Amino acid sequence: GAGVSQSPRYKVTKRGQDVALRCDPISGHVSLYWYRQALGQGPEFLTYFNYEAQQDKSGLPNDRFSAERPEGSISTLTIQRTEQRDSAMYRCASSFSPTNEKLFFGSGTQLSVL
Amino acid sequence: DQQVKQNSPSLSVQEGRISILNCDYTNSMFDYFLWYKKYPAEGPTFLISISSIKDKNEDGRFTVFLNKSAKHLSLHIVPSQPGDSAVYFCAAKAPGSGGSEKLVFGKGTKLTVNP
Numbered sequence: 001g002a003g004v005s006q007s008p009r010y011k012v013t014k015r016g017q018d019v020a021l022r023c024d025p026i027s028g029h030v031s032l033y034w035y036r037q038a039l040g041q042g043p044e045f046l047t048y049f050n051y052e053a054q055q056d057k058s059g060l061p062n063d064r065f066s067a068e069r070p071e072g073s074i075s076t077l078t079i080q081r082t083e084q085r086d087s088a089m090y091r092c093a094s095s096f097s098p099t100n101e102k103l104f105f106g107s108g109t110q111l112s113v114l
Numbered sequence: 115d116q117q118v119k120q121n122s123p124s125l126s127v128q129e130g131r132i133s134i135l136n137c138d139y140t141n142s143m144f145d146y147f148l149w150y151k152k153y154p155a156e157g158p159t160f161l162i163s164i165s166s167i168k169d170k171n172e173d174g175r176f177t178v179f180l181n182k183s184a185k186h187l188s189l190h191i192v193p194s195q196p197g198d199s200a201v202y203f204c205a206a207k208a209p210g211s212g213g214s215e216k217l218v219f220g221k222g223t224k225l226t227v228n229p
Contacts, residue, residue, distance in 0.1 A: 004157070033216070040123075040221065040222075041221050041222075042118070042205075042219030042220050042222055043158065043203070043217075043219045044219070045216045045217070045218070059216070091158075101146050101148060101163065101207050101217070102148070102163070103160065103217065104157075104159075104160070105158045105159070106157050107156055107157050108157060
């Protein structure tokens with residue numbers, strides 16, 4: 001596609017529910033990143049893939065958070081047993097190669113946990 | 115601890131004047147720096163970058179200056195235009211585990227250019 005696509009645009013869920021956030025990167029981009037952005041803050045690194053391999057998940061806050069990219073394209077970030085503190089904008093980004101620092105960001109998924 | 119700091123949450127300038135956005139960092143391992151621009155309801159978009167082996171990079175109205183000894187960089191916009199009104203994020207590339215190239219972002223500075 002023309003840009004990084006994320007869905008849903010908004011997600012409202014009740015505490016304790018699981019959510020799955022989807023990212024469709026720019027076609028041909030090898031690297032895919034997940035970031036989280038709280039209000040008034042910059043994006044905070046969560047995890048990173050090269051092709052289908054998860055290279056770095058050091059930013060995932062706890063084991064309720066997981067991500068996958070099974071075919072090296074679309075990625076899903078899953079949050080189990082959501083808590084109110086998980087509410088934030090979740091942003092996906094992709095880059096052409098692992099050594100290309102220029103990330104292309106999607107518009108994000110705004111998650112609200114009630 | 116904030117490794118990339120943008121100490122000015124907001125900046126207001128007059129159209130045609132220079133806008134200077136500042137960024138400080140603490141990690142001496144950072145070797146590449148980027149500025150991203152973000153409009154409301156959109157994701158951040160890449161604006162300009164600089165490698166740590168340079169002290170200046172220019173692209174049209176945008177110039178980034180890097181002072182490694184002071185661990186400081188700045189973005190200059192000359193002349194400023196109303197369409198430049200956005201939130202500007204400073205980011206730095208940190209070596210990560212598994213060869214990852216994750217970026218560390220500052221909190222952003224909201225620039226308003228008044229007509």
